[in-house]
Amino acid sequence: QVQLLESGGGWVQPGGSLRLSCAASGFTFRTAVMSWYRQAPGEARELISAVNPGGGANYADSVKGRFTISRDIAKNTVYLQMNSLKPEDTGVYYCNAAGILYGPYWGQGTQVTVSS
Numbered sequence: 001q002v003q004l005l006e007s008g009g010g011w012v013q014p015g016g017s018l019r020l021s022c023a024a025s026g027f028t029f030r031t032a033v034m035s036w037y038r039q040a041p042g043e044a045r046e047l048i049s050a051v052n053p054g055g056g057a058n059y060a061d062s063v064k065g066r067f068t069i070s071r072d073i074a075k076n077t078v079y080l081q082m083n084s085l086k087p088e089d090t091g092v093y094y095c096n097a098a099g100i101l102y103g104p105y106w107g108q109g110t111q112v113t114v115s116s
Helices: none
Strands: 003-007 009-011 018-025 034-038 048-049 057-059 067-072 077-084 090-099 110-114
Touching: 018 034, 018 090, 018 110, 034 067, 034 077, 048 067, 048 077, 057 067, 057 090
Parallel strands: 009 110
Antiparallel strands: 003 018, 018 077, 034 048, 034 090, 048 057, 067 077, 090 110
8 A cells, every 4th residue: 555644844934944754655665756746725736846766856946945855765755855944835745756657646745834
């Protein structure tokens, strides 16, 4: 059974930091492209960052230089380090996994709220 369990969300003031985690199971983690999406209130879900099996990463322009995605193969976990958070970073953050022959799979989401 595939599971993607996100954690680490919460409330933070502008300029603060959060680290999201996504623990994966039920598929071959090391071959998956792992991604983080964000859905702000009233808006469509958007791709924030992705990391491929080789470790190459990409980022949405809105988060470049502030967010860092990483993966720990031994722990089957992908992380999103979020620094210098802004109110516009508020939303539900979803973990996504996709391979050549499987997925995409989604986590249940974790809420991030940035406000003063």
